[in-house]
Amino acid sequence: MKDRKGMLLVLHSPFYQADGKLLMDDQAGNGLELWAEHFGSMIIAAPLMPEEVASQQRVSFWRDTATLKQPDRFEFVTLPWAYRLSAFLKTYAATRKRLAALIPRCDYLQFAFGGLIGDWAGIAALEAAKQGRAYAVHADRVEHQVVRQVSQQGNLKKRLVGRAMSSLMVPFERQIIQPSAVGLWHGQDCYEVYHPLCRNSYVIHDVHTKPxxxxxxxxxxxxxxxxxxxxxxxxxxxxxxxxxxxxxxxxxxxxxxxxxxxxxxxxxxxxxxxxxxxxxxxxxxxxxxxxxxxxxxxxxxxxxxxxxxxxxxxxxxxxxxxxxxxxxxxxxxxxxxxxxxxxxxxxxxxxxxxxxxxxxxxxxxxxxxxxxxxxxxx
Missing domain, CATH: 3.40.50.2000 (Glycogen Phosphorylase B;)
Known part of the structure; x- marks a missing residue:
């Protein structure tokens, strides 16, 4: 296929656009350079953080994607910021169609899922399974447990919503993980929860510290x-x-x-x-x-x-x-x-x-x- 890439990587770590530049988290950029050493050219798809959200976010070290080593190895695809149900439903069909078109363009597929509403990596995994493609899943925390535990510190409404979301996440995660070819679980907590769902699981440490x-x-x-x-x-x-x-x-x-x-x-x-x-x-x-x-x-x-x-x-x-x-x-x-x-x-x-x-x-x-x-x- 023309313009075929080594790997499609769908992330929940967002892009941000400012002054005509496409930015991403500095650690995520370091990770992309390391993946590209082994998989060559890549398509990276991730949500685009709106300005009004970014202005409240002072927790990221933004890096211009143009400064990545050999930037011509990377093709970036921005996806909707859809963490509210209304936005997710409104953008779902078009975004899934877009992801469906990216999957045949790559030799390898990896999806770093982490949520439910607005989790495009999870949706990409469902689409890859539908197309009969082998894919890897990647997680650095047990998301349904995180949602439940964090919500318990809120008021009654937040606790009830957290429990409901957590309960819905469990079958969604199972639906993503069970058809996968490889499970990459960052840390033992992730591995212990998720490895029974995946026939080929590994504990990994996604480290950005260099020697x-x-x-x-x-x-x-x-x-x-x-x-x-x-x-x-x-x-x-x-x-x-x-x-x-x-x-x-x-x-x-x-x-x-x-x-x-x-x-x-x-x-x-x-x-x-x-x-x-x-x-x-x-x-x-x-x-x-x-x-x-x-x-x-x-x-x-x-x-x-x-x-x-x-x-x-x-x-x-x-x-x-x-x-x-x-x-x-x-x-x-x-x-x-x-x-x-x-x-x-x-x-x-x-x-x-x-x-x-x-x-x-x-x-x-x-x-x-x-x-x-x-x-x-x-």
């Missing part, structure tokens, strides 16, 4: 030597200030440590919808001297350096996701301390580097900070 980003042997040795005597326990986290990260639990755990006499300095890199609630709790607990809400650090090397300088990365993830920041912490010589999951257990079960407590138990997490401060050698 040169890791802490040097010399810097690690110096860090080990100074850790036992440093008068301040330095804590960090990098990610969205969102419900699935439980930032208020993070604050409360630090308060437990502070109240026990730990000289702690903690910094959270990132922004999100719960930032005002987080600021209010910090003020209520009088933690302004202990906690810094840094905001976004757009210089990746500066962010990695701050992680390397920290004694530990404290995290309070309450949903089955696979945050890359924990891998970045480990490659920075910074132990990870937080809520238990199969993902973090798998990351540390062979080489160590982590201590975990039950999900939601911020009191136990604070006590763990105290214990580590008193035993810096650990």
């Amino acid at each position: 040169e980003d890791s802490i040097s042997v010399e810097a690690l040795a110096a860090k080990i030597q100074s850790a036992p005597t440093d008068p301040v326990l330095k804590i960090c986290y990098a990610g969205r200030i969102a419900a699935m990260k439980a930032p208020l639990d993070w604050v409360r755990a630090i308060a437990v440590a502070r109240d026990a006499g730990v000289n702690v300095k903690a910094v959270w890199f990132g922004e999100g919808e719960l930032i005002q609630e987080m600021k209010s709790l910090i003020a209520e607990l009088n933690l302004q001297e202990q906690i810094e809400l840094y905001g976004l650090e757009r210089d990746r090397q500066k962010l990695l350096q701050r992680i390397r300088e920290s004694h530990l990365m404290l995290f309070t993830h309450i949903t089955p996701e696979s945050p890359r920041c924990l891998i970045e912490a480990l490659t920075s010589g910074t132990p990870i301390v937080g809520y238990h999951s199969r993902y973090v257990q798998e990351l540390t079960e062979h080489q160590g580097g982590g201590v975990f407590v039950p999900v939601h138990d911020w009191q136990a997490l604070g006590n763990q900070i105290i214990a580590l401060d008193r035993d810096r050698g650990q």
Whole structure:
């Protein structure tokens, strides 16, 4: 077929258009370059984020798609932003037809599904199955569980909607996964839930940290030597200030440590919808001297350096996701301390580097900070 491509990749990570440029998340761009090394030319299809949504989103590092290595390898297809039922129904037929036309143009197909309404990757998978094509599915969190768990922190209406959406997602995910040829599950939590539905499943780690980003042997040795005597326990986290990260639990755990006499300095890199609630709790607990809400650090090397300088990365993830920041912490010589999951257990079960407590138990997490401060050698 004329103009046949190596792979069609349908993502939920969005495009954004500004000043005549087509932009995408910087990490997604890095991933595309890596996929293209093995699959050659690619068609990338993803939703186009509207300006009014983008203006409220200060959590992404946008990259001009024209700056990708060998940009002529990539063909970009923008899809409707349709996360409301009315928009999804209005655009469904035309978008599915468009996806149906892209599928025969590629040798390989991969769909990073993640939702229900507006999930064009899932719709592309249904269309590929209809055409009798083999395809891979890719997920970095158990979406139906994420929706249910996050909704439980809302009011009654949000809880009921979340339960309903979660229940509908389960058969939709099954319909996507069961016909697939390959399942790529980022982290053990995803694998354990989804691999029974797919005959050819793999745990993967979708890592954007390069070898040169890791802490040097010399810097690690110096860090080990100074850790036992440093008068301040330095804590960090990098990610969205969102419900699935439980930032208020993070604050409360630090308060437990502070109240026990730990000289702690903690910094959270990132922004999100719960930032005002987080600021209010910090003020209520009088933690302004202990906690810094840094905001976004757009210089990746500066962010990695701050992680390397920290004694530990404290995290309070309450949903089955696979945050890359924990891998970045480990490659920075910074132990990870937080809520238990199969993902973090798998990351540390062979080489160590982590201590975990039950999900939601911020009191136990604070006590763990105290214990580590008193035993810096650990």
